[in-house]
Amino acid sequence: MKLTGLKSTENAHDDSIWAVTWIPETENRPALLLTGSLDETVRLWKPEGGDLIPANDPITGHCLGVVSVAAHPSGAIAASASLDSFVRVFDVDSNATVATLEAPPSEVWGMQFHPKGTILAVAGGGSGSIKLWDTSTWQLIDTLTVPRPEVPRPGDKNGSGKFVLSVAWSPDGRRLACGAMDGTIAIFDVAYAKFLHHLEGHFMPVRSLMYSPFEPRVLFSACDDTNVHMYDAEGKTLLGSMSGHENFVLSVDASPDGAAIVTCSSDRTVRLWDLKMRASVQTMKTHTDQVWGVAFRPLGGTALRTVLLASVSDDKSISLYDYS
Amino acid sequence: MASVYIPVQNSEEEVRVSLDQLPRDANDILDILKAEQAPLDLWLIIAREYFKQGKHEQFRQILEEGSGPEIDEYYGDVKYERIAILNALAAYYTYLGKIETKQSKKDEHFANATHCYNRATRIDRLEPSTWIGKGQLHVAKGDFSQAQSLFKIPLDENSNNIPSLLGQGCVEFNLGENEINRDKKHQHYITSLNHYKKVLQIYPACPGSVRLGIGLCLYRLGRFEKARYAFKRVLQLDPENIEAFVALGIMDLQTSDADGIRKGMEYMENAFEIYPYCTMALNYLANHFFFTGQHFLVEQLTETALAMGNHSLVKSHSYYNLARSYHSKGDFDKAGRYYMASVNEISKPQEFILPYYGLAQVQLKLGDLRRSLSNFEKVLEFYPENSDSLKAVGHIYEQLGNTAKSLETIRKATKNNTKDAQAFLELGDMLLNTDAGSALDTLKTASNLFKKAGEVLPIELVNNIGVLHFERGEFEMAAKAFKEALGEGIWISIIEGSLRMDSNTSISHYRDMKPFRQLEEVGDSVELPWQKVTTLFNYARLLEQLHDTEKATVLYRLIMFKYPNYTNAHLRLAAIAKSRNNIKLSFDLIADCLKVNDKCPDALSMLGNLELKNDDWIKAKETLRAARDVTEGKDSYATLSLGNWNCFAAFRSERRDSKLEATHLEKAKELFTKVLVLRSGNLYAANGAGVVLAEKGLYDVSKDIFTQVQEAASGNIFVQMPDVWINLANVYFSQGQFTLAVKMYQNCLRRFYYNTDTQVLLYLARTYYEAEQWQDCKKTLLRAIHLAPSNYTLRFDAGVAMQKFSASTLQKSKRTAQEVRATVAELKNAVRIFSHLSAVTGYQSYGFDEKKINTHVGYCKHLLDASKAHCEAAEREEHQNRQKQEVQRQITLAEEARRKAEEQRKFQLERRKQEDERKQVMQQDQHFQRIKEQWKSNNASGSKRKDRLLAEDEDGGYGERKKRKGGGKRKRKDKKNKAYSELEEDAYDDHDVENDRNILHNLDDEGAAADAQDHLLAAGLEDSDVEDTAPTSLVNRRRQAWSESDDDDHNPSRKEYDRENSTERPGSGDEE
Structure with a gap:
């Protein structure tokens, strides 16, 4: 297994790029790359022969930086959110606004659509909760609150609740994992809107979570403590801890074949991890500043034999890699 | 049994004296000798017999009597015997002098001997034995050259004088012994040898001791086989000759092989048995x-x-x-x-x-x-080349603290013997702390030497090579060395990743030893020899440096399992836990460590550090004090931490108490100074001192200090001092050098924090704020928020930055509608942020004053209202500007058209001109032809004139052309050629037309200007309008008020000099 660096698109945005996701292909068009940046725009890109071509004009309308983007599994709609706590849901092809979501005073950090596309889960920052939005009516259907730990941790000064940063749906859509500023990971049963348990091990912000596409119990977490953890999310056990990054691990994504994960970090690198060896097998150094996001292109039905990986960075560039 | 017969005087009878029954009292014999006036040779025989029996006193007594003045009287004509007695006595004194150790007595004996010989000489100057005796006396005195000349006297008489030859042989041998020059030494031995050989030739039946002399000479000359032969011959002649035995023994012993030593010892034993x-x-x-x-x-x-x-x-x-x-x-x-x-x-x-x-x-x-x-x-x-002594001397100098001398000595040892691995090892060890580069080279040499010699490499040596590579940042080489030092063992499977700890326990249960026990139960050997612990620890440190923390923790845990008292492993694990923010685990590990040794200064320091992180101020102070006390103030870290503590304490309280602040600062300064006195090169103490000075406003001094510390800190991978960069930037900031401060903050962020430190980002934002670069300020704050989402203070600051930006844009006298629109957007964002904060504060405490936020919200909303008017005005202005621009554009278009038309006209004019000229030239040509014909007819005599004429003509032509080139200016009338007049008139016409057009143009301009003035007037009116409509004065006043409040509460933590000295001292002892 290895990554082959393709072309990097320099100055893809006017400022730091903070968010990236792939929009699945539809009948009319191939999969597109969606990026969000501090320059307050969201941009769509079409990969062509290892190169990225802008799919349309930069989408404006966000204020303050764009911190996260999410794509509906159908590929028809996508969501983007910025520091001003608005979520804008838009039609990918027409760029028409479908809905604008806000749930004050809850901010917006990580977002992910339900695997079936029925719900959009949004990490609500200081509200200590996840907001669930119905994707047909765009109404807030539920708020999952992360309970406070019974025994306050040492160093927990003002005893404030959890600050929720990241969310991840299990592949079957029954579980929702959420990562918080203080390192706790909470697992929810979505159907019953019930908190199940915490996963222990991190004590610093968990900025990104990702379930394995093949093993529904396995959850990966990216944390500021420079480690990537691999949990059995049901059994509450830590399966492995992988160290190697020199600074915050900012994002994690699992390869479509389930054999590897890719992480990116403030240390300007992108790392490929072999899950069998539980070791870093490759380190890519294409970026010159913090790398905020990595995303594997989902396997499409047609003609998509190669697995593409994209990473975005504070250096305003997008890098593409071939995973094989 | 031998006897002597003393003839009785005046008779034929003889007294028989049995030599082995000599009377105890020599007087008895003396009486007989004197009474019978016995021949002097009998005296000598009897004396000699006494001497042989060891009765030296009697011997001396007889000889004294036998050389007394009476004898001279009675035996005046007996020369030889008298001399013999004197010589014997002299020889005896010589012997006494030789064996005497006290110098005064020695001299006395020699003086007696000299006296006797002198008397003998007085009896007969030519007696050779006297000269020989004198020679021997000088040999005994060690005066060989004198002895040589004395021995020579009898030899001149008779070159075969055996005693003289022997004496000379002895003298030469001794001269050889004393000679330093090799060649001369050799020469002396050869001469000596020749003397002895001569003796042997003259008197082949001589005693064995002559051959002994030959043997010794040969030995000294290095001809060992011949020497051996000579000694053996001595033994044949004299089977009890001890010297020969000893000599042979020595020669055999020196062969140094077992056989030789055995034979040598046999000889020695023989000698011992004989005597x-x-x-x-x-x-x-x-x-x-x-x-x-x-x-x-x-x-x-x-x-x-x-x-x-x-x-x-x-x-x-x-x-x-x-x-x-x-x-x-x-x-x-x-x-x-x-x-x-x-x-x-x-x-x-x-x-x-x-x-x-x-x-x-x-x-x-x-x-x-x-x-x-x-x-x-x-x-x-x-x-001077004895390397053992050199090494010892080097060692002593090191102990005495004279490092330079020590190094010099050891270095000499390595130079003298380039194969002495031990010396290289010592030199390398000595260089470790002073010159890492040479230390590495030296240790490598030592390692190679050990390998060449096939010896086992000392593990410390390989370990130190690893550490040196580590320090130089050559991690692969370091890993190689450590692995070599460690050899085979359970750690290999850990390092290679084949042995993993049961993951569920690996993170939060560093203290759990179950996995190792399980391994032991399964039957795997979990061995860790004590001498490898240090290297294993170093290897774990290396893994940490390479960010392979997981494996590092397993190694530390292995050390902890086998050697629970090896506290460094605990400390490192605690440090790892702390860096991962697992405070509780870190506390537990430190507690374990203190259980082993409750006075471990490193553990105490770390505990203090943890307590500080936990905001446990009082406890921290006590712990740090304890740490300082157990080391009696020798450990700089604890003192430094206390200094930092005081620094923190000085600015901690919200309400600034200047008295308390000063006390704490003073105390901090005192502590930093204490450390600096102890270790003048302590960067952290210097940094701390700089901070105190900066807090007191002594920016220039503190800047110097920080700059020096910064220089010193670069170049060592173990010293990471971002603080000093921040402090330097803070000083620049305080002095208003914003550009420099920005650069410094950015470099610091990039170099040390991968741009992730929100505190430094905040400093940077504040600098932008003060420099009124609002957009940069805002962007920086947004980045900070992105990195630290739960820090609502940053949001507040961002809100303030946006508000400030808007206010300042609105205050500008010139701005575009675009700017104003941006301002409005920004204000909306600010309002949103403030309202959001206000809502959040409602149910969670973030330390904001809700009222203040509401004030901000109110103000922003107000500005927003005001800005609407601004916006309209700006839009109107923009509209007008657009109109203006449109008019301008049309004018420009018209002008362009005009210009084109004119160009066209000019072009035609030009063409016409050219045609005229051509005509003219043709006319001239015709005229010229005509004249030529005239000349031809008028005889061709005045060729000169013709030339001149031609020249004139040409002149005129050129002149004209020149003017034409000059452009369509008015032509002068001084042209001779009439043909021009027409043209000139044309030109006038041209000009007139042009002038007219100019006027027209001017008129147009005026029109445009008037138009523009209208616009301006309108705009101006609008301006004043704005001034009037908005309650400017009030707004301004309030604005100012707010600005002030901004300055107070914006970035509550902004001007903190970074005092965390960040000496995350990693258990500190990685080489031992």
Whole structure:
């Protein structure tokens, strides 16, 4: 297994790029790359022969930086959110606004659509909760609150609740994992809107979570403590801890074949991890500043034999890699 | 039985004196001799007999009497016998003088001898035996050249004088012994040898001792086989010749092979059996038994030798043997005393240096460094290349704190013997702390030497090579070295990743030893030899450096499992836990560590650090104090931490109490200074001192300090001091050098924090704020928020930055509608942020004053309202500007058209002109042709004139052309050619037209200007309108008020000099 660096698109945005996701292909068009940046725009890109071509004009309308983007599994709609706590849901092809979501005073950090596309889960920052939005009516259907730990941790000064940063749906859509500023990971049963348990091990912000596409119990977490953890999310056990990054691990994504994960970090690198060896097998150094996001292109039905990986960075560039 | 017969005077009778029954009292015999006036030779015989029996006193008495004045009287005509007696007496005194150790008595004896010889000479100057005796006296005195000339006198008489030849042989041999120059030495031995050979030729039946002389000469000349032959011949002649036995023994012993030593010892034993008091043999035997470890025999033999021997060098040997025996038994006191005795016997150290070396060794062992040093130096004086002594001297200098001398000495040792691995190892160790580069090279040399010699590499050596590579950042080389030092073991499977700890316990349960126990139960060996612990620890440190923290923790845990007292492993694990923010685990590990040693300063320091992180101020102070006390203030870290504590304390309280602040600062300064006195190179203390100075406003001084610390800190991977960069930037900021401050903050962020430190980002934002670069300020804050989402203070600051930006944009006298629109957007964002904060604060405390936020919200909303008017105005202005621009554009278009038309016209004009010219030229040509024809007809005499005319014509042509080039200016009328007038008139016309057009143009301009003025007027009116409509004065006043409040509460933590000294001291001891 290895990554082959393709072309990097320099100055893809006017400022730091903070968010990236792939929009699945539809009948009319191939999969597109969606990026969000501090320059307050969201941009769509079409990969062509290892190169990225802008799919349309930069989408404006966000204020303050764009911190996260999410794509509906159908590929028809996508969501983007910025520091001003608005979520804008838009039609990918027409760029028409479908809905604008806000749930004050809850901010917006990580977002992910339900695997079936029925719900959009949004990490609500200081509200200590996840907001669930119905994707047909765009109404807030539920708020999952992360309970406070019974025994306050040492160093927990003002005893404030959890600050929720990241969310991840299990592949079957029954579980929702959420990562918080203080390192706790909470697992929810979505159907019953019930908190199940915490996963222990991190004590610093968990900025990104990702379930394995093949093993529904396995959850990966990216944390500021420079480690990537691999949990059995049901059994509450830590399966492995992988160290190697020199600074915050900012994002994690699992390869479509389930054999590897890719992480990116403030240390300007992108790392490929072999899950069998539980070791870093490759380190890519294409970026010159913090790398905020990595995303594997989902396997499409047609003609998509190669697995593409994209990473975005504070250096305003997008890098593409071939995973094989 | 031999007897002498003393003839009775005046008779034929004789008194028979049995020589083995000589009376005890010599007077009895003397009486007979005197009474009977016995011949003098009888006196001599009897005296000699006494001497042979060891009765020296009687011998002396008889000879004294036999050389007295009465004898001279009675035996005046007996020359030879008188001389013989005197010579015998002189020889006796010579012997006494030779064996006497006291110088005064020695001199007395020699004086007596001289006296006797002089008397003998007075009796007969030519008697050769007297000269020979004198020669021997001088030999005894050590005055060989004098002796040589004395021996020569009888030889001049008779070149075959055997005693003289022997004397000369002896003298030459001794001269050879004393000679330093090799060639001359050789020459002396050869001469000596020749003398002895001559004796042998003259008198082949001479005693064996002559051959002994030959043997010794040959030995000295290095002809060992011949020497051996000579000694053997001596033994054939004299089977009890001890010297020959000893000589042969020495020669055999020196072959150093087992056979030789056995034979040599046989010879020595023979000598010992024949004469048990031969000191040489005793010494050699003792020496042998020393090596065989029979110390009892050594002592006995040497003690006998000491009792018997008088020769100081041999005595010295004996003492040395004795000392060595005690030395090897570990009785250093006695050994030292005997070495000392041995040394005292030696007058010339070069003859026997070993006791000095032994003495130095013992003194070193007993800690008497200075004396030891002087003795080693004595050894080096004669053997300057002796590497053992050099190493010892180097070691002593190091102990005495003279590093430079020490290095010099060891370096010499490595130069003298480039194969001495031990010396290289020592040199390398010594260089470790001063010159890492050379240390590495030296240690590598040592390692190669050990390998070449096939010896086992000392693990410390390979470990140190690893550490040096580590320090230089050559991690792969370091890993290689550590692995080599570690060899095979359970750690290999950990390092290679094949052995993983049960993951569920690996993170939060660093203290859980179950996995190792399970391994042991399964039957895997979990061994860790003690001497490998340090290297394993270092390897774990290396893994940490390479961010392979997981494996590092497993290694630390292995160390902890096998050696629970190895607290460094606990400390590192605690540090890892702390860096991962697992405070509780870190506390637990430190507690374990303190259980092992509750006075462990590192653990205490770390505990204090943790308590600080936990905001446990009072406890932290106590812990740090305890840490300082257990090290008696020697450990800079604890003192530094206390200094930092005071710094923190000075600015911690919200309400600034200047008195308290000053006290704390003073205390901090005192502590930092204390550290600096102890270790002048402590960067952290210097940094701390700089902070205190900066807080007192002494920016220039503190800037100097920070700059120096910054320079010093670069270049070592273990020293990471971002603080000093921040402090420097803070000073720049305080001095208003915003650009420099920004650069410094950015470099610091990039270099040390991968741009992730929100605090530094905040400093940067504040600098932008003060520099009124609002957009940069806002962007920086947004980045900070992105990195630290739960820090609502940053949001507040961002809101303030946006508000400030808007306010300042609105205050600008000139701005575009675009700007104003941006301002409005920004204000909306600010309002949103403030309202959001206000809502959040409702149910969670973030330390904001809700009222203040509401004030901000109110103000922003107000600004927003105001800005609407601004916006409209700006839009109107923009609209007007657009109109203006449109008019302008049309004018420009018209003008363009006009210009084009004119160009067209000009072009045509030009063409017409050219045509005219052509006509003109043609006319001239015709005219010229006509003239030519005239000339032709008028005879061709005046060729000159013709030329001139031509020239004139051409002149005119050129001039004209030139003017035409000059452009369409008015032509002068001084042209001769009439043909121009027409043209000129044309030109005038042209000009007139142009002028008219100019006027027209001007008129247009005026129109446009008037138009523009209208616009301006309108705009101006609008301006004043704005001024009027908005309640400017009020707004301004409030604005100012708010600005002030902004300055107060914006970035509550902004001007903190970063004091966390971040000496995350990693258990500190990674080399031991």
